[in-house]
Amino acid sequence: MEKVCDAQIKGVSTGTTILAATFDGGVVIGSDSRASIGGEYVSSKTINKVIQVHDRVFCCMSGSLADAQAVTKAAKFHLALHSVQMETPPLVIAAATILKDLCYRNKEELQAGFITAGWDQKRGAQVYVVSLGGMLVSQPVTIGGSGSTYIYGYVDAKYKPDMSREECLQFAINALALAMGRDNVSGGVANLAVITESGVEHVVVPGNKLPTFHDD
Amino acid sequence: MSSIGTGYDLSASTFSPDGRVFQVEYAMKAVENSSTAIGIRCKDGIVFGVEKLVLSKLYEQGSNKRIFNIDRHVGMAVAGLLADARSLAEVAREEASNFRSNYGHDIPLKHLSDRVSMYVHAYTLYSAVRPFGCSFILGSYDKDDGPQLYMVDPSGISHGYWGCAIGKAKQAAKTEIEKLQMKEMTCRELVKEVAKIIYIVHDEVKDKAFELELSWVGEVTNGRHELVPKDLKEEAEKYAKDSLEEEDDSDEDNM
Numbered sequence: 001m002e003k004v005c006d007a008q009i010k011g012v013s014t015g016t017t018i019l020a021a022t023f024d025g026g027v028v029i030g031s032d033s034r035a036s037i038g039g040e041y042v043s044s045k046t047i048n049k050v051i052q053v054h055d056r057v058f059c060c061m062s063g064s065l066a067d068a069q070a071v072t073k074a075a076k077f078h079l080a081l082h083s084v085q086m087e088t089p090p091l092v093i094a095a096a097t098i099l100k101d102l103c104y105r106n107k108e109e110l111q112a113g114f115i116t117a118g119w120d121q122k123r124g125a126q127v128y129v130v131s132l133g134g135m136l137v138s139q140p141v142t143i144g145g146s147g148s149t150y151i152y153g154y155v156d157a158k159y160k161p162d163m164s165r166e167e168c169l170q171f172a173i174n175a176l177a178l179a180m181g182r183d184n185v186s187g188g189v190a191n192l193a194v195i196t197e198s199g200v201e202h203v204v205v206p207g208n209k210l211p212t213f214h215d216d
Numbered sequence: 217m218s219s220i221g222t223g224y225d226l227s228a229s230t231f232s233p234d235g236r237v238f239q240v241e242y243a244m245k246a247v248e249n250s251s252t253a254i255g256i257r258c259k260d261g262i263v264f265g266v267e268k269l270v271l272s273k274l275y276e277q278g279s280n281k282r283i284f285n286i287d288r289h290v291g292m293a294v295a296g297l298l299a300d301a302r303s304l305a306e307v308a309r310e311e312a313s314n315f316r317s318n319y320g321h322d323i324p325l326k327h328l329s330d331r332v333s334m335y336v337h338a339y340t341l342y343s344a345v346r347p348f349g350c351s352f353i354l355g356s357y358d359k360d361d362g363p364q365l366y367m368v369d370p371s372g373i374s375h376g377y378w379g380c381a382i383g384k385a386k387q388a389a390k391t392e393i394e395k396l397q398m399k400e401m402t403c404r405e406l407v408k409e410v411a412k413i414i415y416i417v418h419d420e421v422k423d424k425a426f427e428l429e430l431s432w433v434g435e436v437t438n439g440r441h442e443l444v445p446k447d448l449k450e451e452a453e454k455y456a457k458d459s460l461e462e463e464d465d466s467d468e469d470n471m
Contacts (some may be wrong), residue, residue, distance in 0.1 A: 097319050
């Protein structure tokens with residue numbers, strides 16, 4: 001929950017660092033785990049911002065956590081029905097479009113943005129950004145939340161398409177660590193998920209095990 | 217096989233004692249009165265052929281089309297009451313368009329076929345409306361799922377097919393279709409065979425002039441449903457007419 005004046009000052013990306021990146025054969029999606037109030041109080045150190053909306057499709061939430069949770073719940077329901085009707089796992093773009101429609105049609109009431117990432121049979125690994133107002137864009141790598149401002153340089157310099165799984169996972173962990181190290185409203189543990197054709201692997205890196213960069 | 221269901225056939229909301237809904241069966245009879253339409257699936261696409269009877273010399277050529285575009289990648293050939301078919305084509309178009317709007321990608325053909333079948337079926341439940349008097353064949357091509365062919369009849373049932381025929385000469389057309397090895401053919405080869413089948417099943421005595429409508433969708437059209445180009449169509453019609461003459465000649469030899 002942000003006080004209105006804070007939100008107006010910061011722009012509406014609030015208290016979080018989220019990212020997703022494609023590699024050769026899959027995608028890594030991750031976030032920090034801090035929820036804050038007013039930029040002063042940490043209301044939760046271990047909140048989960050990486051939500052599974054289907055077997056091979058995940059979403060990262062940013063903005064108002066209440067709004068984001070409501071939207072992802074609705075999208076999960078919608079996607080489950082859609083997938084059963086189609087008798088096939090849903091395409092990642094279908095999941096992203098459902099989220100986009102929810103964000104766009106309710107833009108007056110909502111304050112939530114998402115990164116949707118996953119793997120499907122047709123187009124392989126994909127990452128989509130659904131912004132606050134309901135824009136939908138596909139990108140190979142993307143970062144979001146207040147902490148993302150501190151790592152644009154790192155991501156631009158270090159991301160390469162078609163990395164190996166280990167390289168990409170390390171890239172994501174490094175990026176999250178750097179952001180969490182500088183952004184006061186991002187922190188806690190790094191929650192990541194690696195999604196490939198064969199399955200999903202959850203990776204959790206506690207705060208004290210994150211990589212350090214010329215620190216202390 | 218035809219029987220009159222006196223007393224139990226006045227509305228679609230009534231079953232007969234032997235468990236039939238006569239209104240739906242009568243709707244299927246309406247389809248059987250219409251001229252033939254066929255659709256065949258080959259290894260890299262779908263070809264539709266329709267025998268379009270020309271009832272008057274005053275008609276503009278190419279009017280009263282029986283093959284519709286439902287979406288870029290989906291075509292539909294119809295038989296039966298044309299006005300009913302046109303309204304269903306519009307329903308199918310809206311379904312395909314809404315799907316794209318809601319989910320961001322092309323509608324898979326099985327799903328479209330299921331959705332339109334449900335709509336057709338809804339009109340077989342109530343006495344306030346009559347069932348649709350048309351059957352139609354839907355076909356599409358997608359580079360991952362390949363070619364697909366589905367047929368929907370007035371009862372609201374849909375099946376997937378390698379080849380199917382609807383309309384007055386559907387039995388004769390089915391016999392001809394079964395002779396083909398469609399799984400090994402390409403679209404270009406199939407276009408000629410489809411034209412030939414339409415020419416074979418056309419009854420010269422009862423129905424006079426007809427126009428052949430040919431369309432295809434497949435790898436050869438990059439997944440877009442289009443009318444077969446004029447030169448290929450002329451080649452196919454020539455092949456069809458020549459094959460018919462050959463059969464006539466061979467008949468004479470046998471005598």
